[in-house]
Amino acid sequence: MNHPPPLNQGLDQCIKCNICTSACPVAAVSDRFPGPKYVGPQAQRFRREGQPVPDDSVDYCSGCRVCNEVCPTGVPIAQLNARARAQIVAERGVPLRNWLIARTDMIGRLSAGPQAPLVNFVLRLAPTRWLAHYILGIHRHAPLPLARRHTFRAWVAERRVQGTGNREQGTGNREQGTENREQGTENREQRTENREQGTENREQGTEKSVLSSPSRLTPPTSTPPTSTPPTSTPPTFSPHASSPHASSPHASPIVYFHGCATQAYEPHVGQAALAVLEHHGYEVLVPPQNCCGLPLISNGDFVAARRAHLTNVRHLLAYVRQGIPVVGTSTSCTLTLKEEAPEILGLHSADVQLLAAHTYDLFEFLRLLAEAGQLRRDFRPMARQLPYHIPCQYRAHRIGQPVVDVLSLIPGLQLSLSPAACCGIAGTYGIKREKYAIAMAVGQPLFNFIRQSGSDLALCDSETCRWQISHATGVATKHPIELLAEAYNLSYYQS
Amino acid sequence: MFRCFLAGRPTKNRAKIAQKNMEYDTIVIGAGLAGLTAANARAARGERVLLLAKGHGACQWASGCVDLLDAPEHPLAAIAQLAAKHPLHPYARVGPAALHGGLKLLQSACSKMGYPLVGSPTQTLRLPTALGALRPTSLVPLTMVAGEARQLAAGGPLLIAGFRALRDFFPPLIAANLRTQGFPATSCYLTMPNSERQRDFTPMNLAHLFERPAFRENVAQQLRAHVRQGGYTRIGLPAVLGLHHAVTVVQALQQTSNALIFEIPTPPTSIPGMRLAHALEQAARQAGVHIQLGSWVVRGSGSQKRLETIYSAAAAREQRHHAQHWVLATGGILGGGIRREPQGALRETALGLPVHSPSQANEWFHPHLFAPGGHPIFQAGIATDQHLRPLDAAGQIMYTNVMIVGSALAHCDPLREGCREGIAVATGYKES
Numbered sequence: 001m002n003h004p005p006p007l008n009q010g011l012d013q014c015i016k017c018n019i020c021t022s023a024c025p026v027a028a029v030s031d032r033f034p035g036p037k038y039v040g041p042q043a044q045r046f047r048r049e050g051q052p053v054p055d056d057s058v059d060y061c062s063g064c065r066v067c068n069e070v071c072p073t074g075v076p077i078a079q080l081n082a083r084a085r086a087q088i089v090a091e092r093g094v095p096l097r098n099w100l101i102a103r104t105d106m107i108g109r110l111s112a113g114p115q116a117p118l119v120n121f122v123l124r125l126a127p128t129r130w131l132a133h134y135i136l137g138i139h140r141h142a143p144l145p146l147a148r149r150h151t152f153r154a155w156v157a158e159r160r161v162q163g164t165g166n167r168e169q170g171t172g173n174r175e176q177g178t179e180n181r182e183q184g185t186e187n188r189e190q191r192t193e194n195r196e197q198g199t200e201n202r203e204q205g206t207e208k209s210v211l212s213s214p215s216r217l218t219p220p221t222s223t224p225p226t227s228t229p230p231t232s233t234p235p236t237f238s239p240h241a242s243s244p245h246a247s248s249p250h251a252s253p254i255v256y257f258h259g260c261a262t263q264a265y266e267p268h269v270g271q272a273a274l275a276v277l278e279h280h281g282y283e284v285l286v287p288p289q290n291c292c293g294l295p296l297i298s299n300g301d302f303v304a305a306r307r308a309h310l311t312n313v314r315h316l317l318a319y320v321r322q323g324i325p326v327v328g329t330s331t332s333c334t335l336t337l338k339e340e341a342p343e344i345l346g347l348h349s350a351d352v353q354l355l356a357a358h359t360y361d362l363f364e365f366l367r368l369l370a371e372a373g374q375l376r377r378d379f380r381p382m383a384r385q386l387p388y389h390i391p392c393q394y395r396a397h398r399i400g401q402p403v404v405d406v407l408s409l410i411p412g413l414q415l416s417l418s419p420a421a422c423c424g425i426a427g428t429y430g431i432k433r434e435k436y437a438i439a440m441a442v443g444q445p446l447f448n449f450i451r452q453s454g455s456d457l458a459l460c461d462s463e464t465c466r467w468q469i470s471h472a473t474g475v476a477t478k479h480p481i482e483l484l485a486e487a488y489n490l491s492y493y494q495s
Numbered sequence: 496m497f498r499c500f501l502a503g504r505p506t507k508n509r510a511k512i513a514q515k516n517m518e519y520d521t522i523v524i525g526a527g528l529a530g531l532t533a534a535n536a537r538a539a540r541g542e543r544v545l546l547l548a549k550g551h552g553a554c555q556w557a558s559g560c561v562d563l564l565d566a567p568e569h570p571l572a573a574i575a576q577l578a579a580k581h582p583l584h585p586y587a588r589v590g591p592a593a594l595h596g597g598l599k600l601l602q603s604a605c606s607k608m609g610y611p612l613v614g615s616p617t618q619t620l621r622l623p624t625a626l627g628a629l630r631p632t633s634l635v636p637l638t639m640v641a642g643e644a645r646q647l648a649a650g651g652p653l654l655i656a657g658f659r660a661l662r663d664f665f666p667p668l669i670a671a672n673l674r675t676q677g678f679p680a681t682s683c684y685l686t687m688p689n690s691e692r693q694r695d696f697t698p699m700n701l702a703h704l705f706e707r708p709a710f711r712e713n714v715a716q717q718l719r720a721h722v723r724q725g726g727y728t729r730i731g732l733p734a735v736l737g738l739h740h741a742v743t744v745v746q747a748l749q750q751t752s753n754a755l756i757f758e759i760p761t762p763p764t765s766i767p768g769m770r771l772a773h774a775l776e777q778a779a780r781q782a783g784v785h786i787q788l789g790s791w792v793v794r795g796s797g798s799q800k801r802l803e804t805i806y807s808a809a810a811a812r813e814q815r816h817h818a819q820h821w822v823l824a825t826g827g828i829l830g831g832g833i834r835r836e837p838q839g840a841l842r843e844t845a846l847g848l849p850v851h852s853p854s855q856a857n858e859w860f861h862p863h864l865f866a867p868g869g870h871p872i873f874q875a876g877i878a879t880d881q882h883l884r885p886l887d888a889a890g891q892i893m894y895t896n897v898m899i900v901g902s903a904l905a906h907c908d909p910l911r912e913g914c915r916e917g918i919a920v921a922t923g924y925k926e927s
């Protein structure tokens with residue numbers, strides 16, 4: 001076996017060839033960051049617990065992971081850097097600005113909802129931006145997303161209420177399930193019975209809009225999820241739960257991880273994801289969840305990041321123990337659930353691994369469907385040429401370009417692929433006052449590419465990348481799943 | 496695991512259509528010169544190709560010149576002699592046609608980028624290294640050719656210039672060593688023109704800076720002053736004169752300074768090596784090759800002497816890849832395609848193929864570091880038949896649809912023999 005070396009041994013694999021430094025998009029534009037080799041495998045030798053941190057420049061690592069991608073000897077440089085930054089934070093504490101912007105779910109909760117128009121208005125006032133710039137350290141030109149009055153989960157809940165209304169006559173079991181929702185268990189047999197009854201009902205004319213209701217998952221038993229014995233990884237999916245075609249008699253459940261951005265700023269991305277998954281016959285569940293923890297990891301707040309990840313594990317464990325896959329549209333969230341949180345935070349329990357093993361980026365999942373011949377092909381032709389930027393965080397999944405593989409099945413659609421390594425913003429990096437200019441310089445090749453494409457629309461999987469692209473170029477951006485939903489001619493709620 | 500929740504049965508036809516997009520005729524493992532050549536050659540023959548690699552290839556560690564064989568005069572003739580004498584040598588396996596084809600492919604890719612490679616397989620060129628030694632090679636980029644030994648010998652006084660901020664490049668050392676070989680060389684350090692960068696001038700940073708007209712104009716003016724003062728006809732500079740527009744940079748410097756400029760390769764990372772890799776990557780992408788980096792191939796599986804599937808490490812799970820044909824271009828001991836296990840055995844890292852090597856670890860090294868015959872360990876590699884298909888210890892073909900190319904091959908010592916690039920392009924180009 002030829003697996004890349006584990007984090008603690010990776011250091012010794014570095015042969016100091018500087019390929020990472022040559023490829024690093026930050027070192028190319030700023031001398032505040034000397035390069036991945038210097039702050040990673042080299043400086044690491046001088047980092048000892050209880051001793052002062054030798055060099056602060058590691059804070060200028062954006063965490064894009066290009067270094068990992070190009071390293072010919074498999075040194076996990078970006079992870080070393082993330083840990084080094086956490087060591088600085090552990091020594092000196094989290095600055096207020098970083099504490100704040102790392103809590104994306106809290107910010108989302110505070111800004112989305114009925115108060116959103118007011119929040120958006122106030123946050124866009126020049127004096128507010130000026131204050132944020134000089135007092136907090138959030139760059140006054142940094143792209144800020146618009147908070148929505150109606151969050152994604154509110155939409156899901158509304159839809160559930162409407163949906164259960166439609167189906168009330170024959171779903172006694174379901175009602176019971178709803179009561180037990182919070183207890184998420186795995187009485188698989190009974191659950192299937194429930195679902196079959198529901199399906200019969202559905203077939204009678206309530207159309208195929210399978211509702212995204214956490215209640216569908218919950219069987220009428222009451223074993224709390226934590227008390228079940230840990231399952232060995234990876235689990236197998238029980239065949240009777242697995243028929244993803246819309247035409248099939250009972251739908252397969254799948255969990256959707258929406259992330260903070262879909263919840264508060266871009267509910268339409270989640271709506272498109274649900275539409276596409278339901279088009280394939282999946283019963284999409286949206287159980288409670290919180291921030292994946294990536295903003296906390298990249299701001300060095302490992303304590304809060306661990307808490308966030310373990311809470312997600314608790315929320316999702318009952319589902320993955322039943323073999324239900326978790327898919328997400330935010331490629332950084334899915335990467336965090338799959339790898340970053342376990343690896344960087346050193347969380348290796350069986351439960352954490354189980355969640356990682358069941359988590360897929362949505363297009364990774366769709367590509368697997370396509371490989372198995374199960375991706376629906378009822379596309380309407382789209383005679384368009386669109387620029388697509390694969391986020392650095394998507395490349396870090398190391399699975400090629402699933403979006404390109406899937407979208408190129410749409411007749412007439414042509415993607416022109418961005419040659420750029422990174423858009424620069426790297427989550428919260430590019431909104432920081434001292435890093436904004438670096439982030440914009442890093443993204444320059446991408447911005448040029450998008451401007452030169454002449455297109456009025458660009459595709460990108462990651463929300464912060466989309467905001468950065470639109471901010472820098474004025475070109476509108478979409479998540480590829482929105483385009484796929486359009487290609488399937490699915491109407492989904494667009495705000 | 497995934498298969499389990501895909502219980503629905505696809506119609507055969509549907510599966511075929513959907514898969515076509517993600518199925519490859521050939522998957523090439525390794526993104527060095529051999530892998531890039533193979534990907535290009537196969538795409539040009541109409542195949543659908545995926546290039547899968549764990550990172551950037553060893554091009555970025557090499558000089559950016561094309562070494563065919565360390566021979567005094569005529570590399571091609573020397574290769575024919577070598578092939579006759581050593582029938583197992585990769586050059587003997589592939590024959591001269593593949594070498595010509597591979598060189599043509601590489602030269603055409605570089606020319607398209609406005610970065611022509613000059614020279615010929617029938618002539619040995621000698622160019623100064625960053626230590627001031629003369630190194631034999633065959634094809635060199637236009638940006639280096641003015642430093643060729645015959646030209647240096649014919650010309651007037653010679654200046655070797657650099658920057659103090661660029662580590663690992665010492666003009667006084669280079670000039671001194673050139674002087675001992677009879678060349679009238681002097682050295683100087685240039686002043687770094689002002690830019691927003693205050694520190695950390697890596698070859699890459701400098702290459703980017705040289706692509707700015709103002710930066711190179713400043714350097715050119717400094718060179719011009721030196722030329723006026725010292726009457727130099729040629730100036731050697733570190734090979735950092737631009738990444739994408741090197742020829743333009745060199746021409747601009749020549750015009751202003753009134754001297755011929757030549758680049759001297761630096762220790763890694765090598766900008767000229769990167770230019771070669773970029774040219775081949777660009778050509779490959781244009782030919783429809785998919786390139787996926789960061790993916791370590793961890794194992795393969797197949798049946799009846801056919802490799803059917805390989806797996807690459809990815810976040811949380813392995814990625815599966817299918818293809819009809821496979822090219823293994825993962826390099827030798829230097830490139831990481833062959834590793835020594837803690838117990839002392841050598842292994843091929845991607846597919847676990849048997850490695851042909853001296854049996855005992857105590858036979859790996861010659862007692863003399865600079866023994867003319869080299870160290871036996873560096874001949875280690877995958878033994879193949881004449882179609883470059885891997886053989887096991889008993890000499891039986893292991894996979895009929897796998898080709899081994901480049902430095903992963905046994906029976907040659909690419910660095911010592913001075914044939915690294917030649918073997919890479921010749922075996923990479925060879926048809927299966």
